[in-house]
Amino acid sequence: MTTYKGIKGFSIQTVAGDPSNNIAGQMWYNNSAKKIKVFKAGAGAWATGNDSNASHGAGMMAGTQTASITAGGYRPGSPNTGADSEEYNGTSWAEGNNIPANRTAFWGAGTQTAALTAGGSPGSGAVAETIEYDGTSWSATNDLGTGRYGAGTGGIQTAGLQVGGYSGSTKSEVEEYNGSTWTEVTNTPAA
Numbered sequence: 001m002t003t004y005k006g007i008k009g010f011s012i013q014t015v016a017g018d019p020s021n022n023i024a025g026q027m028w029y030n031n032s033a034k035k036i037k038v039f040k041a042g043a044g045a046w047a048t049g050n051d052s053n054a055s056h057g058a059g060m061m062a063g064t065q066t067a068s069i070t071a072g073g074y075r076p077g078s079p080n081t082g083a084d085s086e087e088y089n090g091t092s093w094a095e096g097n098n099i100p101a102n103r104t105a106f107w108g109a110g111t112q113t114a115a116l117t118a119g120g121s122p123g124s125g126a127v128a129e130t131i132e133y134d135g136t137s138w139s140a141t142n143d144l145g146t147g148r149y150g151a152g153t154g155g156i157q158t159a160g161l162q163v164g165g166y167s168g169s170t171k172s173e174v175e176e177y178n179g180s181t182w183t184e185v186t187n188t189p190a191a
Contacts, residue, residue, distance in 0.1 A: 012027045012028055012029055012036065013028045013029070014028070014029045014031050015028050015029070015030060015031065016030075016031050016032050017030065017032055018030060018037065019039075022039035023039065024039060024040060024041040025038070025039070025040075026038070026039045027039075049091070050091065050092045050093060051093070052070065052086050052088075052093045053084075053086055053093050053095060054075065054082065054084055054086070055075060055076055056070075056072070056073035056074060056075045056082055056084075057073050057074045058073050058074045058104050058105050058106075059071055059072040059073020059074070059082070059103075059104065059106070060072060060073075060103075060106050060107055060108030060115075060117040060120075060153075061107075061108050062108035062109055062110045062111060062112070062115040062116070062117075062133075063088075063110070063111050063112040063115070064111070064112075065090060066088075066089065066090030067087075067088070067089065067090070067111065067112040067113075068087070068088045068112055069085060069086070069087050069088070069096065069108070069112045069115050069133060070085065070086055070088070070108075071083070071084065071085035071086075071096075071098075071099045071103075071108070071117070071133075071138075072084070072085070072099055072102065072103040072104060072106065072120065073103075073104050074104045074105075080104070080123055081102035081103055081104040081121070081122060081123045082102055082103075082104075083098040083099050083100070083101060083102045083103065084096075084098050084099075085097060085098055085099055085133075085138070087112055088112075097136065097137045097138060098138070099117075099131055099138045100129075100131060100138055100140060101122060101129075102122055102123065103120040103121065103122060103127070104120060104121055104122075104123070104149075105120055105121045105149035105150045106118070106119050106120025106121070106149060106150075106151075106153070107151065107152060107153040107154075108153060109153050109154050109155045109156060109157070109160045109161075110133075110155070110156045110157040110160070111156070111157075112135065113133075113134065113135030114132075114133070114134065114135070114156065114157040114158075115132065115133035115157065116130070116131075116132055116133075116153070116155075116156070116157040116160045116177065117130070117131055117133075117153065118130040118131070118143075118144050118151075118153065118160075118162055118177070118182070119144055119147060119148050119149055119151050119153075119162065119165060120149045121149040125147075125167075126147040126148045126149045126165075126166070126167035126168075127147050127149075128143040128144040128145070128146065128147030128148075129143055129144075130142060130143055130144060130177070130182070132157055141180060142180060142181045142182065143182070144162065144175055144182050145173070145175055145182055145183075145184050146165075146167070146171060146173045146175070146184075147167055148164075148165030148166055148167040148171050148173070149165055149166055149167065150164075150165050150166045151163060151164050151165030151166075151171070152164055152165075155177070157179060158177075158178065158179035159176075159177070159178065159179070160176070160177035161174070161175070161176055161177070162174070162175050162177070162182075163188060164188060164191065169191070170191040171191055172187040172188045172189075172190060172191040173187055174186060174187055174188060
């Protein structure tokens, strides 16, 4: 029979009851209950914040809970895509400078003062344009190697990554961004 010590390399504490000052992930053997127990942290709670200034979805977003930016996205009405951007300070939204063109189905990376986004759709088709935000304004940089929308984007403005997406077919391309140019690297195993 395998023992915990044999698997993990250390013994777990034996106690008569349950400890009162638990840490998430802590394990012990409760000798009274004759059970191994693990302490897990409780679930967090959601709270409602202030609404953004405009209704939009599938736009880019980057930053943290107290310093984020969102731009573009699907908007009800005409045109169906937007170019507006808004900054969030943890309490409220404020209008920022617009992205260079209407765009939807694109994702963001980075921070509120150094954001990155690439690809997306102007309403039909896909684009390869890359744009960066410096905390005040947006500027275009070098394009993606493959234009697509709905791709996963992550990282920071000087070390970004874009994976997959769609442009006539589902894509498996993966591209890395070094702060100025995109380089295609190994594709995902499946599109």
